[in-house]
Amino acid sequence: MTLVFSCESKKTEVDTIVTHANIYTVNSAFNKAEAFAIKDGRFVAVGSTQDIENAFIAKETIDAKGQTITPGFIDAHCHFYNLGMNKQTVDLGGTNSFEEVIQKVIDFQKKRTAVLLSVVVGIKMIGKIKTILIKMY
Numbered sequence: 001m002t003l004v005f006s007c008e009s010k011k012t013e014v015d016t017i018v019t020h021a022n023i024y025t026v027n028s029a030f031n032k033a034e035a036f037a038i039k040d041g042r043f044v045a046v047g048s049t050q051d052i053e054n055a056f057i058a059k060e061t062i063d064a065k066g067q068t069i070t071p072g073f074i075d076a077h078c079h080f081y082n083l084g085m086n087k088q089t090v091d092l093g094g095t096n097s098f099e100e101v102i103q104k105v106i107d108f109q110k111k112r113t114a115v116l117l118s119v120v121v122g123i124k125m126i127g128k129i130k131t132i133l134i135k136m137y
Contacts, residue, residue: 011057014039019049021064026071088112 014037023033025046035052037044045052090108095101 011055012037012044014044014056014058015041015060017052017056017058017061018064018069019053019061020066022066022068024068024070 016038017035018038019035021034021036023036023046025031025033033046033048035049036046037052037056037058045055090105092101092104095104
């Protein structure tokens with residue numbers, strides 16, 4: 001009878017491991033790390049390169065070669081309603097007289113009329129192009 005013992009524990013399989021990085025975390029202590037493991041698009045672990053390599057095996061391993069990795073700074077939103085409302089309002093900042101207020105209102109209205117006309121012409125052109133493409137195919 002032969003018995004084989006292994007001191008190596010089984011590693012958890014993940015999709016990606018990133019090692020040898022300069023990672024800024026955004027935990028309460030703002031700790032830095034060297035590596036992380038990802039499974040199904042989520043962080044499974046963050047730590048030292050040695051700890052991550054000892055605990056995980058991955059389909060893909062990326063050596064960051066000391067590059068800095070930060071959390072995603074994503075702010076892909078805007079407030080269209082407020083933007084639209086602001087574009088319809090005359091900015092009277094910097095005016096010092098009633099005459100300047102009136103002139104800003106007149107200039108604003110002229111500019112709005114020109115923009116409105118170009119939008120209407122643009123929409124009509126897009127409609128014509130769509131009609132031409134539909135007839136072609």
